[in-house]
Every structure is written in C-alpha cells, then in structure tokens.
Amino acid sequence: MTLISKLWGKSTGSTATAEHAAGGHATEARSNGPLDYCRMLTQDAVEASDDELDRAWKAVRDNMALVPDGQVLLAATDPESFCDVAASAAFQATPVASLYLDRYCVTNAEFAQFVSAGGYVLDHLWPTEILSNVLQFVDSTGNPGPRDWVDGTWLAGKENHPVTGICWYEANAYAHWIGKRLPSPAEWQWAAVWAGGANAGHRRYPWGDSFDPARCNTWNSGIGKTVAVTDYYAGCTPNGIYQLIGNVWEWTSSLLECDASTTGDRILTEAPLAEIRGGAFDTYFASHATAQFRSGQTLLFRGPNLGFRCCISAEQLAVASPDPFAFIDEETQS
Amino acid sequence: MSNATEQLIQSTRFLDSTGRVTCVCCTQESFSNTGYCSHCRAPLDLSRTSAKRGTPVNFVSVLGASGAGKTVYIGMLLDVLSKGVRGIQGLPNNSFSVSIQQHTIGALESRRFPEKTPSEAEGWQWVHCEVSTCAKRKNFLDVVTPDFAGEAIAAELEHPGTHRAISCVVHQSKAIILLIDSLCVRDSGRDEDFFGMKMASYIHSLRTGKASFVGQKKTKIPIAIVLTKTDSCPEAMEDPQQFATDNMPGFAKFLQRNFSNFRFFAAGVVGSSAMFADHRGYFMEIPLHIEPRGITEPLEWIILQK
Numbered sequence: 001m002t003l004i005s006k007l008w009g010k011s012t013g014s015t016a017t018a019e020h021a022a023g024g025h026a027t028e029a030r031s032n033g034p035l036d037y038c039r040m041l042t043q044d045a046v047e048a049s050d051d052e053l054d055r056a057w058k059a060v061r062d063n064m065a066l067v068p069d070g071q072v073l074l075a076a077t078d079p080e081s082f083c084d085v086a087a088s089a090a091f092q093a094t095p096v097a098s099l100y101l102d103r104y105c106v107t108n109a110e111f112a113q114f115v116s117a118g119g120y121v122l123d124h125l126w127p128t129e130i131l132s133n134v135l136q137f138v139d140s141t142g143n144p145g146p147r148d149w150v151d152g153t154w155l156a157g158k159e160n161h162p163v164t165g166i167c168w169y170e171a172n173a174y175a176h177w178i179g180k181r182l183p184s185p186a187e188w189q190w191a192a193v194w195a196g197g198a199n200a201g202h203r204r205y206p207w208g209d210s211f212d213p214a215r216c217n218t219w220n221s222g223i224g225k226t227v228a229v230t231d232y233y234a235g236c237t238p239n240g241i242y243q244l245i246g247n248v249w250e251w252t253s254s255l256l257e258c259d260a261s262t263t264g265d266r267i268l269t270e271a272p273l274a275e276i277r278g279g280a281f282d283t284y285f286a287s288h289a290t291a292q293f294r295s296g297q298t299l300l301f302r303g304p305n306l307g308f309r310c311c312i313s314a315e316q317l318a319v320a321s322p323d324p325f326a327f328i329d330e331e332t333q334s
Numbered sequence: 335m336s337n338a339t340e341q342l343i344q345s346t347r348f349l350d351s352t353g354r355v356t357c358v359c360c361t362q363e364s365f366s367n368t369g370y371c372s373h374c375r376a377p378l379d380l381s382r383t384s385a386k387r388g389t390p391v392n393f394v395s396v397l398g399a400s401g402a403g404k405t406v407y408i409g410m411l412l413d414v415l416s417k418g419v420r421g422i423q424g425l426p427n428n429s430f431s432v433s434i435q436q437h438t439i440g441a442l443e444s445r446r447f448p449e450k451t452p453s454e455a456e457g458w459q460w461v462h463c464e465v466s467t468c469a470k471r472k473n474f475l476d477v478v479t480p481d482f483a484g485e486a487i488a489a490e491l492e493h494p495g496t497h498r499a500i501s502c503v504v505h506q507s508k509a510i511i512l513l514i515d516s517l518c519v520r521d522s523g524r525d526e527d528f529f530g531m532k533m534a535s536y537i538h539s540l541r542t543g544k545a546s547f548v549g550q551k552k553t554k555i556p557i558a559i560v561l562t563k564t565d566s567c568p569e570a571m572e573d574p575q576q577f578a579t580d581n582m583p584g585f586a587k588f589l590q591r592n593f594s595n596f597r598f599f600a601a602g603v604v605g606s607s608a609m610f611a612d613h614r615g616y617f618m619e620i621p622l623h624i625e626p627r628g629i630t631e632p633l634e635w636i637i638l639q640k
C-alpha cells in the first residue's frame with residue numbers, strides 16, 4: 001500500500017475511485033485508446049513492436065501538433081510593463097525548442113481515466129510537501145477528483161468539455177502520468193503565434209491581431225460557461241491547435257515571477273502563483289485574453305474557468321523517430 | 335388627463351423661460367448657466383435631459399461605506415449594461431455618465447482599481463443611464479446616482495443634512511442598491527454590520543419621514559443588498575443571504591423588521607489579485623485579470639419589482 005493511499009484511508013482508495021468513474025456517464029471520451037502513447041515513444045520505445053510504434057505515432061499526430069523551434073517575445077513582468085496591458089511596453093526574447101502540444105485541452109472524459117487508474121493515490125505523482133492537500137482534492141461529494149464533479153464523475157453533457165476544478169498539482173500529476181508535461185509560458189505563447197511568420201513576435205491571437213468574439217469563448221461571446229474542446233474551429237492555429245484563446249485559462253509549468261522595476265517598485269503575492277494563459281469564458285477584456293497576456297493563480301486554486309493541456313519536447317520523441325518533422329513531409333506528400 | 339399629457343406637463347416643469355432649471359434631484363431652481371444645481375450639486379444636464387425626454391426620472395441610488403466598492407461596481411455596471419446582457423441594456427444619457435465608466439474600465443483593464451472618490455460633492459461623478467429590459471415594452475428605468483464618497487455618506491448618517499445631495503437622492507429613489515464589503519464583514523469585526531444598520535435606519539426615516547420605528551409600517555422601497563468582493567470571499571458568493579444573516583445579525587434583523595422588499599446578492603470583478611508595493615513601502619491591491627460576476631442581477635431584480 002502506498003503512503004498516499006494509506007492517507008486517503010479506506011473509503012477513497014483507488015478501487016473506490018475506479019468504481020466511481022466506471023459508474024459515471026457511459027459517453028465515450030473524445031480520443032479513444034490509451035492516453036500514454038508518448039510514453040510508448042520514449043521510455044518503452046525499445047521494447048515496442050513496429051506496429052505499436054506506428055499506432056503511437058498516429059496517436060501523436062491525431063492529438064498533438066508540432067510547433068517548430070523559434071524565439072518568442074515574452075511580456076516583461078516589472079510593475080510598469082505588467083500594468084500596461086494594452087501597450088505591452090517591454091518584451092524579453094526567449095528561445096523555444098520544438099515541441100508537440102496537445103491540440104485540445106484535457107477533457108473530463110480523459111481526466112476520468114486518470115482518476116479511475118488511481119491517479120490520486122500514486123505516490124510518485126505528488127510532491128511530499130502537498131500530501132496533506134491531496135486529501136482535499138475531492139469533488140463536491142467528497143470523492144477524489146475535480147472540484148466541480150459530483151459522485152466521482154463529470155456533470156452530464158460535459159464529457160468533452162475541458163476538465164476544470166483542478167489545481168496546478170493535479171494538472172502536473174495527470175501530465176506526468178501520461179508521459180507528458182505542462183508547457184512553459186514561452187512554449188504556450190509560441191504555439192499560439194509562431195505561424196504569424198515575420199509578425200509572430202507581436203501577434204496577439206492565433207488568427208491575427210484583431211479580437212474576434214466569433215473565434216473564441218470569452219465574456220464577449222455571451223455564453224458564460226465552457227464549451228466542448230472541439231468547438232471554435234475558426235480560432236485554431238494554422239496547425240490545428242484549438243482554443244488557446246478563451247474557454248478556459250490554462251495552467252503552465254512555471255511560477256509567475258514579477259521583476260522589480262528600476263525604481264524598486266514590486267509586485268508581490270501572498271502565496272506563489274503559477275502562470276496561466278489564454279483567458280476563459282468569463283474573461284471580460286479582450287486584452288486579457290491574448291497570446292501575450294500573463295496572469296497567475298495560486299497553486300491550489302481549483303476554479304471553474306481553469307484547465308490545462310500537455311506537451312512533450314520534440315527532442316524526446318526523436319528517440320523513437322530520428323526525424324521529428326518526418327510527419328510534416330508525410331502529410332505534405334499525401 | 336391622459337398619461338402622455340401628464341408626462342409632458344411634468345417634464346416642462348423643469349425648464350422655464352427665465353433661464354432657470356428645476357433640479358430633478360432636489361426640485362429647487364437654479365440658473366441654467368451654472369452647470370450644477372446650487373442646492374444639491376446635481377448636474378443640471380440631468381434635468382435638461384429628462385425634460386427633453388418627456389418622462390419623469392426614476393432614481394436608483396447606489397450607497398455603501400468608503401471602500402465598499404461603489405466606484406468599481408457602478409463603472410462595471412455601466413459597461414456591462416452598455417454591451418447588453420440577458421435582454422437588459424443600458425445606455426448612458428450624458429457624457430458625464432460615460433466618464434465614470436471610462437475611468438473605471440480604463441483602470442481595471444490596466445490592472446489597477448479606480449482612485450478613491452473625493453469627499454467633496456463637487457468631485458462626484460453623476461451617472462444617468464437609461465436601462466431598458468425589452469425593446470417592445472418600452473420598459474425604462476433610469477439609474478441616476480452620483481458616485482458618492484463613502485466618507486460623505488458616513489458624515490451624512492452621523493449628521494443628517496451635511497450632504498444635501500445624499501438625502502435628496504435617497505428621498506427620490508425608486509429603489510436602492512446598498513453595497514456591503516464581504517471581506518470586511520468576514521475579517522474586520524462588526525463595523526459593516528453597524529454601518530448597514532445606520533444606513534438602513536437613515537433610509538427608513540427619510541422614506542417615512544419619522545425617526546422612530548415604533549408602530550411604523552414596513553417601508554416598501556426595494557433594496558438590493560450587494561455583497562461586494564465575493565471573488566475573494568466564496569462563502570458569501572455561495573449563499574449571500576445566509577452569509578449576511580450569520581455575519582451581520584443586527585443589519586439582517588433590522589431589515590426584516592422595517593423593510594418589506596429586500597434581497598441579498600453577491601458580486602465581484604476580480605479573477606486573481608496581487609499587491610503592488612512601491613519603493614516607499616506603499617502597498618496597493620491590483621487585479622491581475624477581470625471576471626465580473628453578479629453585476630446586473632440586482633438591477634434585473636429591481637426592474638421586476640416595478
């Protein structure tokens with residue numbers, strides 16, 4: 001028995017969790033098949049058959065988009081630049097290595113696989129300093145899982161909506177479990193703008209520089225809640241990454257650390273904040289839902305407007321396929 | 335007399351040929367070239383606009399202690415109304431009504447809160463917003479209120495008559511939006527409870543014309559009590575009525591005893607916040623991003639009470 005399963009006690013062990021998820025809605029997840037295809041192409045690559053590797057590569061292509069390497073301009077975080085949202089005064093050039101990024105945010109149905117596999121009781125997924133908090137990562141009925149679930153499962157009709165009500169640690173645990181990780185803020189931003197070519201540096205949205213409420217779910221679209229991760233095709237990046245802007249904010253891998261200004265002014269927070277990106281269905285200002293806008297939430301925040309997507313460095317997958325760009329050639333030929 | 339004729343007579347009452355204007359707020363006359371009513375400091379444009387429109391003005395006033403969030407709430411309300419939500423729309427009737435909206439929205443978008451309202455009546459920004467719920471039914475409600483300074487309200491409660499504008503607006507109002515800081519209620523003792531009681535008893539005595547409550551009938555004026563900053567006080571967001579009853583027992587009892595038509599609401603505009611600390615050690619809360627919640631609900635309720 002793992003330490004964390006002992007902590008959970010008898011009623012909320014992995015078996016109970018699996019039962020809850022199995023007893024949930026019988027609707028199918030957006031993506032069929034196992035979620036850990038990246039693991040197959042990295043750690044397990046040596047033992048895998050060609051057939052298995054082919055299938056794993058197909059899963060990568062279906063579920064993730066390749067973002068080439070480049071250099072992204074991150075908005076400066078000194079107080080003056082940080083509060084000058086519209087003008088975004090200063091930028092820092094940051095290199096980004098090529099990566100595969102999930103086309104969609106992780107859905108409720110996908111997250112349920114993590115819950116039913118006993119993700120909340122696997123010691124290696126949770127840093128020891130937050131073990132006591134893990135016991136509070138429960139749904140509205142006390143079962144381990146996202147805060148807005150009921151009786152260990154998502155609300156009816158929301159299987160393909162982004163999972164929300166999960167804190168930064170839960171997002172990291174899931175990513176680790178399927179052999180991926182959270183993108184850094186620079187990777188996230190680069191994925192949104194790289195296709196802008198020469199203008200990529202200052203591009204505000206995946207589709208261009210003007211806000212368009214028809215391309216993303218923010219306050220201005222008047223929906224007021226999440227939509228399925230496959231909606232808003234018009235807001236995709238040219239390489240098919242959905243909803244980087246709007247629907248839900250997305251956790252990134254880093255903490256939001258603000259620099260001091262030259263005069264010594266600072267931005268301080270009571271607890272550390274992880275950087276979040278992209279804005280959500282309830283984000284009021286278009287300027288707060290751009291590719292550049294940087295905000296944060298405390299690491300244990302489990303809100304209804306914050307989800308995540310995962311990524312993996314292209315270099316890591318290159319172990320299994322010497323040319324990470326091979327599939328681009330394949331696709332252009334077909 | 336037909337309804338339309340009555341409205342016309344009412345509206346022309348505000349302008350006469352001698353260049354004087356009758357103020358819609360305090361009903362006193364002022365010379366039209368002064369810009370503001372010399373008695374209550376309400377902008378005379380307000381009276382002119384309502385005269386031109388030909389229908390009487392229905393005041394809805396917004397009150398609350400200093401720092402309760404009046405400026406943020408009013409500015410955000412005007413902006414949300416100007417975009418229109420759930421069939422309710424509001425258009426500013428004068429350029430001065432746009433100013434408070436612009437000032438608040440500009441600040442929030444740049445991750446700042448608007449500045450504290452100056453305590454002198456000359457510095458208050460007035461709002462006149464014509465709210466309609468359904469285009470066909472011409473169902474109008476005017477939100478007319480100055481953005482009062484909380485300190486002025488506190489002074490008026492202690493010494494009625496200090497600020498004539500406050501008593502006139504409260505007296506004229508068809509409904510009241512009373513803002514209460516949920517964080518103060520939760521974290522800072524009973525101050526908001528006492529302030530709420532004083533505010534309610536002030537409204538009650540102005541509306542009934544009597545200072546005593548003994549043997550008085552309940553006052554019918556609709557009062558929407560809005561718990562502000564509930565983005566940082568989830569317990570108030572979840573159940574504002576219960577939160578108020580548990581944490582402001584005096585105020586809740588007073589309302590029950592003396593008012594027949596009130597309801598609790600929860601509002602908040604912040605998604606996440608941080609502290610700005612300048613090099614001299616001065617601290618100021620800043621919003622990192624804005625997610626307005628519960629802004630129009632009180633007004634929607636008030637409209638249904640008409």
Ligand SMILES: Nc1nc2c(ncn2[C@@H]2O[C@H](COP(=O)(O)OP(=O)(O)OP(=O)(O)O)[C@@H](O)[C@H]2O)c(=O)[nH]1
Nearest residue numbers: 400401402403404405406447451483484563602603
């Ligand atoms: N978290 C949070 N803080 C808020 C909100 N609204 C206002 N505040 C905080 O409350 C402070 C006061 O807000 P104001 O709108 O200026 O308050 P006011 O009632 O107009 O105060 P006076 O002008 O002094 O009468 C702001 O500076 C913010 O720090 C809100 O929705 N959420």
Ligand SMILES: [Mg+2]
Nearest residue numbers: 404405450451
């Ligand atoms: Mg103010």
